[in-house]
Amino acid sequence: MEEKTRKFFILLFIITSCSQEANFDSPIYSGSKLKIGIVGDKPKIREKNISLISLSMEDILQNKFKNLDSVFITKRYLKEAAKPQYAEVYLQSPIPFIFIESEKVYLAFIDDQLSYENAHTNKSEDYLIGFYKDTYWGLGLHNNIKNEKTIQDCYSRLFVILERFKNTGEIIID
Template identity: 60%
Template sequence: MTPGGNLKIGIVGAPPKVREDNVKFISLSLGDVEEKSFRDVDAVFINKNYLPEAAEAKYAKVYLESLVPFIFINSEKVYLAFIDEELSYEDAHTSKAGDYLIGYFNHKYFGLSLYNHQNTKKTI
């Protein structure tokens, strides 16, 4: 993101409604992710409905080598489901942290939870 510029987020799935004027969502497919066609974004978000497919082995190297963070929205599984080629989404451990967003970038993972773990318009 350029200082004072828009935050450009690639998103697989429907973009959320946000109050901020400086956030622009760019629609992506998982095919775009596989082909690494997301170079002009500051991060990539993947919506919940796409997570089982996004955890397929063919995407793991993309996440591991990406120059931008990948954020997995409302995943029931731990981050390893996405970066371990041997692990499917279904077989991965269920996350006990209660994070709404889990992310992976530069060999580090992170999680963000909602206020009081409540999924409402106000907390998102």
């Protein structure tokens, strides 16, 4: 009887732990409409008030993003995005740039003397790294678990920051 009871409590603990990770509070961004340029594949987001507009790295170099609220660069394009010719674009940009799933710190993108390969590893495990003027920030996944829900939650939190930027011109993070 004691063995069955012990197994029951172990199973109950495992189920409870798993369900807590899957059932965290993740509000959907419901603010104003945002227009975001994206280099790479569009992420699967929950929001209907977000327009994702495809861009190329050449568009970035030619500053074809000034009518947008932000630009996202996906993991597939990060090595190219860290090439020296882009550093000044990010430093002078009128909007924030977001680097998705970067294994390297933000300096890889703004230091024209530093390659992606030679930049320091992003030890904070941030899923999204943002940069605007002299401000950088990172947003991680809930409990560092990578799944559809935690990724969508991360984007929803980012959209709040971008809306605040759109309204104030400042990066404000809670």
